[in-house]
Amino acid sequence: MAAVSMTVNGKAVTADVDPRTLLVQFLREHLRLTGTHVGCDTSQCGACVVHLNGIAVKSCTTLALQADGGSVLTIEGLAAADGPLHxxxxxxxxxxxxxxxxxxxxxxxxxxxxxxxxxxxxxxxxxxxxxxxxxxxxxxxxxxxxxxxxxxxxxxxxxx
Amino acid sequence: MYEFKYARPNSVRQAVNMLAKDPEAKILAGGHSLLPVMKLRLAKPTQLLDIGRIEGLSGIEQKGRSLVIGAGTRHVEVANSQVVKDALPALAALAGEIGDPAVRHRGTLGGSLANNDPNADYPAAALGLGATIITSKRRITADDYFKGLFETALEPDEIIVKVSFPLAKKAAYEKFKHPASGFALVGVFVSKRGSDIRVAVTGAGSSGVFRVKSFEEALKKRFSPKSIEGMSIPADGMSSDIHGSAEYRAHLVGVMARRALAKA
Incomplete structure (x- = not known):
């Protein structure tokens, strides 16, 4: 297991993960942010796109550990929970x-x-x-x- | 994926030492070739050495008559760099057509060359421009570097640090994209620098990227599509699969070479 910390939708998160954990698995299974989807799992379909440090990446082809220390924005964080849509x-x-x-x-x-x-x-x-x-x-x-x-x-x- | 350990060496030297101690370890840069292969369980590294944060591994600078690009430089940086656009527009254009925008945000020059996928674009640019691959221990010319499918001259404890591309007087790249994957079914990079004329082909060869000496010879008189009008290459040695027969690929090499020459 390895320690990973990052900011997700403005909130600091820390966890111990298997190094194999993909960023998308971390978001969906550890943080229960299931808005980000896994379609093809081969970096072609783009259902898993999130922003890592302000840049669009395919979270099915990024290890959670590669995002360590970074800032992630998912579809859930695009608009404020109680505010209007983005x-x-x-x-x-x-x-x-x-x-x-x-x-x-x-x-x-x-x-x-x-x-x-x-x-x-x-x-x-x-x-x-x-x-x-x-x-x-x-x-x-x-x-x-x-x-x-x-x-x-x-x-x-x-x-x- | 099979289990692996993850480490983040702080320097190229440290990464090299770790590789030397563990021959089954693999370098992780952008991960856009390695992670898909690991998901398919076609690779089983004991350890991933993430060099993504080593300082000084990325960057673009013009040094005299060459462009020197750090191995960790992402495709998007090469595509958008004004220095590359001015000095070698064909290289910027090639980088801007690799994969899709999100892939270009992660994938790196060094990663592409170290992996040497037979359908990748960068090997065509490196061979087609006569680049020099600068590693943690030596300089390797592109002609000596590519050794076959996913095979390179890199030793197990050797890391690409940067790549030096000589500036060409004329250069262009044309690829025939596979309509679904976007990978080059056939891609041809042509360049002219003084008397050095190069035609490098990716996607087609069953042993990876290669030069077409017959075209290069014909282009010596005049660097123009007319010089290779009607010329083709034999289907022997071309790859053949559900996406295209060897004959089809051989034919496309001529077509793409002429298109690239018209653009150069």
Whole structure:
């Protein structure tokens, strides 16, 4: 076992883990933050995307120990528990950017990271290219793309 | 994954000493090749030595007529670096097309070269530019470095520290992506630096990345797609699987080489 400490959604957490523990397992099974999903478990589908130190990563291909000392943001931490939805979440709701919802947490976290890197004005081609690492098996990309474009605009003026 | 111990050496020297003591230990950088392989139980390291936080292992600088990039430099850093975009735009473009955005946030140059996946992009750039792999003990030219599928000249206790890419007068990379995985079914890197002309191919060879000497010879007169018009390479030695036959890959090598030359 090895000791691991990190900040998750603003809260400090510490645990003893088997070194094999993936960041996504740590989030889901140790912290019970089950909003982050495991889809393919092979770093292709993006259902497990979280932000590690402000950057989108695939938590199924990151050891919890690699995130030691870091700061993790998951879908649960995007909006305050009692507050309104994050603008990107609101845009997914407004534009019906989901069907079954399985890929949605990863889509939203990727979208927020996309805004950080590419700004608030995202054209369709950019969004589709940037979604390379996020798969939706309901083939709902059309509304996801619309949601991200709207969410990006709505995020103008805020940090994340 | 099989069980392993995890350690975080503080320096390259310490990591090398730990590797020397435990030949079954493996270096962990971004983990985007190693962890998937371990999940499939195709690798069973006793120990993972996480070098992700060793200072000085990442960074990009231009030294004279070369770009020197630290082994721990992430793909996203190479793709976005103004220094790389100005000095070797083909390399920045190649890094920006590896995997997807989240993968590029984690994967490293050194990790890709140490793993030497036959479908990886960076080996084509290293061989196609005639790079020098600088390790914890020596300098290895790209021509001597790649030894076959997942095989390199690295010794068990040797770590890549940085890679020096000579600046080319012309260079470009074109890949035919597998539509599902995005990996290069065939990727061709071409470059011209004085009389040194290189055509390096990834994805196609059954022994990993290789140079196409016949194309290079033909390009000596003129570095243009016309010079290799109608030329192809034999299907012998090409890999063949459900994604593409050896003949198909051999054909794609010519097509991708001409596209890269047109872009260079």
């Amino acid at each position: 603008p990107m979440q609101e845009a997914f709701r407004e534009h019906h950017g989901l069907q079954c919802g399985f890929c949605t947490p990863g889509m939203v976290m990727t979208a927020v990271d996309m805004v950080r890197r590419k700004g608030n004005e995202l054209d369709e081609q950019t969004i589709r290219h940037e979604l390379d690492g996020n798969l939706c098996r309901c083939t709902g990309y059309h509304n996801i793309v619309k949601a991200i474009a709207a969410g990006a605009k709505a995020m103008k003026g805020r940090a994340a």
